[in-house]
Amino acid sequence: MNHVSNDDVAAGGARPAEQRLLDVKNLEVTYANGAAAVRGVHLSVDAGQKLGVAGESGCGKSTLALALLRLLPAGTKVSGEILLDGEDVLTMKWGRVRAVRWAGASIVFQGAMHSLNAVHRIGDQIAEPILLHKKATQTGAKKKVGELLEHVGLPAARADAYPHELSGGQRQRVMIAMALACDPRLIIADEPTTALDVMIQAQILRLIEQLVAEQDLGLMMISHDLAVLSDTCDRLAVMYAGRVVEEGPASEVYENARHPYGKALSAAFPRIGDAASRFAPRGLPGDPPDPSALPSGCTFHPRCPVALDSCATDDQALRDAGPHHRSACVHAGSQLPAQPTSASAAERTS
Numbered sequence: 001m002n003h004v005s006n007d008d009v010a011a012g013g014a015r016p017a018e019q020r021l022l023d024v025k026n027l028e029v030t031y032a033n034g035a036a037a038v039r040g041v042h043l044s045v046d047a048g049q050k051l052g053v054a055g056e057s058g059c060g061k062s063t064l065a066l067a068l069l070r071l072l073p074a075g076t077k078v079s080g081e082i083l084l085d086g087e088d089v090l091t092m093k094w095g096r097v098r099a100v101r102w103a104g105a106s107i108v109f110q111g112a113m114h115s116l117n118a119v120h121r122i123g124d125q126i127a128e129p130i131l132l133h134k135k136a137t138q139t140g141a142k143k144k145v146g147e148l149l150e151h152v153g154l155p156a157a158r159a160d161a162y163p164h165e166l167s168g169g170q171r172q173r174v175m176i177a178m179a180l181a182c183d184p185r186l187i188i189a190d191e192p193t194t195a196l197d198v199m200i201q202a203q204i205l206r207l208i209e210q211l212v213a214e215q216d217l218g219l220m221m222i223s224h225d226l227a228v229l230s231d232t233c234d235r236l237a238v239m240y241a242g243r244v245v246e247e248g249p250a251s252e253v254y255e256n257a258r259h260p261y262g263k264a265l266s267a268a269f270p271r272i273g274d275a276a277s278r279f280a281p282r283g284l285p286g287d288p289p290d291p292s293a294l295p296s297g298c299t300f301h302p303r304c305p306v307a308l309d310s311c312a313t314d315d316q317a318l319r320d321a322g323p324h325h326r327s328a329c330v331h332a333g334s335q336l337p338a339q340p341t342s343a344s345a346a347e348r349t350s
C-alpha cells in the first residue's frame with residue numbers, strides 16, 4: 001500500500017491539514033468482484049486549488065470520484081478517510097451524505113446529454129436541487145437558475161429550453177450551472193470536456209477556471225489527457241493501477257515527469273494548441289493490468305521501458321523526485337534513463 005502522505009506536496013502554499021477542503025487518506029476501493037480499483041491513495045485539495053488526476057482508462061479515476069461522494073455500487077468495500085471540510089464522508093449518515101453531495105461537493109460528469117433528462121426543461125432540472133436542498137421558494141429558485149445560467153455564459157431565457165435544443169458545449173455549461181446550484185465548495189469534474197471539440201473544450205476549461213477563481217472553490221479534475229490537466233490545474237496526480245504513482249506541480253509533472261508512466265502519458269498528449277501533433281497522440285504499448293490480478297512488484301514493470309530486474313519484485317512508495325514532486329519509481333532520485341535498461345519491457349517481451 002501507498003502510505004506516504006502528500007502533506008508537503010501541495011505546491012503553492014498548502015494549508016494545514018485541518019483546514020483542507022478535501023483530504024483523502026489511504027483510500028482503498030475494492031469492487032464486489034475483487035477488482036482493487038483504488039489502492040492506498042492520499043490526495044488533498046485546498047480552497048482555490050485545482051488538482052488534476054490523470055491516467056489512462058481503467059486506472060481508477062472515476063472510482064475515486066464516485067467514492068468521494070459515496071456513489072459506488074452496494075457491495076463495494078471502501079476504507080480510509082475522505083475528509084470534506086474535516087468531516088469524514090465514509091462515516092456520515094445517509095441524510096448528511098445527500099446534503100453534502102450538493103452543498104459540499106458536486107460532480108460534473110462527461111456526456112451532458114446522458115446526465116440531463118431529455119423530457120424536462122433545463123431550468124426545472126437546475127431548480128430541483130435548489131428547491132430540495134436550499135428550501136427555496138419557486139420564485140427564489142427561478143431567480144437563482146437565471147443567475148446560474150448567466151454565470152456560465154448562457155442567457156437566463158435558455159431555462160425554458162429542452163436539452164436537445166442546446167449544443168454539446170451549452171449542455172456542458174448547464175451541467176456546470178447545475179453543479180453550482182447549491183453553492184458547493186468543491187467541484188469534481190470527471191472528463192468534463194472529453195465529448196467536446198477542441199475549441200469548445202478550451203472555452204469550458206476557461207469557464208471552470210474562472211468560476212473556481214471567482215468563488216474560491218476547490219477543483220478536482222479527472223482526465224486521461226495530461227495536457228488538458230496541466231493547462232488547467234496547479235497540481236497533478238498520475239494514477240496507475242489504482243495508485244498515485246507521481247504527483248507534483250502541474251508544469252513539473254507534465255514537462256519533467258519522473259515516473260516512466262507519467263512520461264509516457266505526457267508524450268501521448270502534446271500541449272493544447274499543438275493541433276498538428278494532437279491528431280496522432282503516441283500511445284503507450286500494452287494495456288493497464290486487470291485490477292483483480294495485479295502484477296507483482298511495481299505494477300507498471302511489465303510495460304516499463306526502464307524497469308530493473310528488481311522492479312518485478314519490489315514495489316516503490318512515493319518519494320522525492322524534485323521540489324514538491326514525488327514519484328513511485330526506483331529511478332525517482334535521478335533523471336529517468338534515456339535508453340531502455342537491459343531488463344526493459346522490450347527485451348523481456350521479445
Ligand SMILES: Nc1ncnc2c1ncn2[C@@H]1O[C@H](COP(=O)(O)OP(=O)(O)OP(=O)(O)O)[C@@H](O)[C@H]1O
Pocket residue numbers: 031032033035037055056057058059060061062063064073224290291
Ligand atoms: N462496478 C464495477 N465492478 C467491478 N469492477 C469495476 C466496476 N467499475 C469499474 N470497475 C473496474 O475498476 C477499474 C477502474 O475503473 P474506473 O472506471 O475507475 O477507471 P477510469 O480510470 O475512470 O477509466 P475510464 O476513464 O475508462 O472510466 C477498471 O478495471 C474497471 O473495469
